[in-house]
Amino acid sequence: MSQATLLDLRDANLGYGDSVVVSRLSLTLRAGERIALLGASGAGKSTLLAELRQRLAERAAWCPQSHGLVPQLAVYHNVYMGRLERHSALANLCNLLRPNRRAWAEISELCRELGLDGLLKRPVGQLSGGQRQRVAIARALYQQRELFLGDEPVASVDPHQALRLLALIDKRHATSVIALHQRELALTHFNRVWGLRDGRLAIDAPADELTLADLDRLYPDAHDANDAEG
Numbered sequence: 001m002s003q004a005t006l007l008d009l010r011d012a013n014l015g016y017g018d019s020v021v022v023s024r025l026s027l028t029l030r031a032g033e034r035i036a037l038l039g040a041s042g043a044g045k046s047t048l049l050a051e052l053r054q055r056l057a058e059r060a061a062w063c064p065q066s067h068g069l070v071p072q073l074a075v076y077h078n079v080y081m082g083r084l085e086r087h088s089a090l091a092n093l094c095n096l097l098r099p100n101r102r103a104w105a106e107i108s109e110l111c112r113e114l115g116l117d118g119l120l121k122r123p124v125g126q127l128s129g130g131q132r133q134r135v136a137i138a139r140a141l142y143q144q145r146e147l148f149l150g151d152e153p154v155a156s157v158d159p160h161q162a163l164r165l166l167a168l169i170d171k172r173h174a175t176s177v178i179a180l181h182q183r184e185l186a187l188t189h190f191n192r193v194w195g196l197r198d199g200r201l202a203i204d205a206p207a208d209e210l211t212l213a214d215l216d217r218l219y220p221d222a223h224d225a226n227d228a229e230g
Helices: 045-059 075-086 089-097 101-113 129-142 159-172 183-189 212-216 220-229
Strands: 005-016 019-030 034-038 060-063 147-151 175-179 192-197 200-206
Touching (some): 019 200, 034 045, 034 183, 045 060, 045 147, 060 129, 075 129, 129 147, 159 183, 183 212
Parallel strands (some): 147 175
Antiparallel strands (some): 192 200
């Protein structure tokens, strides 16, 4: 059975203002795909994610690279912000002063799965980098949207924890596009890879048809290092 098309881009130029970062981009995002987005720093991964986020709007949960957390607020309140727009200003103010029981229960369970149990009342500014990363993921998951967009959401955790976090994302989102630098993870966990190099889409293929050597070509430094070794 064919998968529903969620987004189709054809010869699109992506960037900011008059500056084009990714040129003549053509790709299709289908329901049920878990896509690893790879490329060297500055290749255009964040630009592509921003375009996807704009076009998919409220269908997509969003986990930014910068986390976007409020350090002074507790873990609970940062996660709750994932659904802030669904409630009235008065309800949100009341929740700030006295947490909503239902929201507290839902967020407590989510944080337990993410290894953040016991930290709901702690200000985010007091957490480690890996813990803040998990709070950002929790906030995105709490949005309960159709698909997940993440800009390096597992960059601050070890490989074992990265797998666990990706499994939790998959549990709640059948479709995802996640930027990362772990090439092995791209081949073993995801079913499709988009690879950017020099502002162009250099790879768009099923993960099981690719090798680490294919992915190495996305990174000029890795290619130069291989030449030097040869």
